[in-house]
Amino acid sequence: MTTADMSTITAQAAQQRHIICMKWGTKYGPEYVNRLYAMVRRHLTGDFKFVCLTDNTEGLRPEVVCHPIPDINFNLAPGEPDRAWKKLTTFEADLYGLRGTALFLDIDIVIVGSLDDFFTQPGQFLIIKDYPRFWRNNAKRIVGNSSVYRFELGAHADVLAYFRKNSQAIRAQYRNEQEYLSHFLNKQGKLSYWPAAWCPSFKYACIPTWPTNYWKEPVPPKGTRIVIFHGECNPPDALAGRRNKRFRHIQPATWVAKAWEQAE
Known part of the structure; x- marks a missing residue:
């Protein structure tokens, strides 16, 4: 194969776009x-491949390309869950032969705006800057929220390789995969964040303050592309007006149904 052929293959791979999600x-x-898948199709212009890493393909629509979740390859303590680390397997040096740019999306997000800019925003690795908490020093905190992150497939294989060699020490130092991932890539100067308006938290940014939460609907702020659900609510709960904590009322978030309207 000539140098020109290799350059052509590299250029074609760079143009390939993948949406990756994970379900177990x-x-x-x-x-x-x-x-x-349906929300991505509505909000992302042009071609893409939609990949789900999963332990169960039953019921998934035919447009979804399914692969098993790669083995994280570390020994768990009795009763210790591995869910906090599974996303690191997206950084395999060779993830089922996929090449190009990957945008990872959690499956419990709701997309309400264009995704096009998520593939053009400058940066080697982009992630949500984790949401402020009043008990943390948020100004110095670098941790990302891994509900939405973008990377070049195979480009950060050292993230996973280092974890596999040092999993015990890493799990003692970091709470979960997004904390480890953020610190690892920040030390290499590769960590960047999405614009703050793009991926707000439903819990922190959409629910009206008390007491207006009793009569005002939770709505995404201006500039939102993706609403992130974490903690006490998932999208069906938000749509039904449910919270799992007493005395924290919300009205039904009817826009969730609109985001899903072409999703079946």
């Missing part, structure tokens, strides 16, 4: 993946 266990059914 029984907490989330196939409808989450199917809705996510």
Whole structure:
């Protein structure tokens, strides 16, 4: 193969766009993946490949390319869950032969705006800057929220390789994969964040303050592209006006249904 042929292949790979998600266990059914695909299709211009890393392909729509979740390859303590580290397997040096740019999306997000800029925003590795908490020094905190991150496939294989060699020490130092990932890539000067307006938290940015939460609907702020659900609510709860904490009322978030309207 000539140098020119190799350059052509490299250029073609760089133009390939992948949406990657992950589903395991029984907490989330196939409808989450199917809705996510439909929302991406509505909000992303042009061609892309939609890939789900999963332990169960039953019920997933045919447009979804399925692969098993790679083995994280570390020994768990009795009763210790591995869910906090599974996303690191997206950084395999060779992830099922996929090449190009990957945008990872959690399956419990709701997309309400264009995704095009997520593939053009400058940066080697982009992630949500984790949401402020009043008990933390947020000015110095570099941790990202891994509900939405973008990277070049195979470009950060050292993230996973280093974890596999040092998993015990890393798990003692870091709470979860997003904390480890953020610090590892920040030390290399590769960590960047999405514009703050793009990926707000439903919990922190959409719910009206008390007491207006009793009569005002939770709505995404101006400039939102993707609403992130973490903690006490998932999208069906938000749509139904449910919270899992007493005395924290919300009205039904009717825009969730609109985001899903073409998702079946």
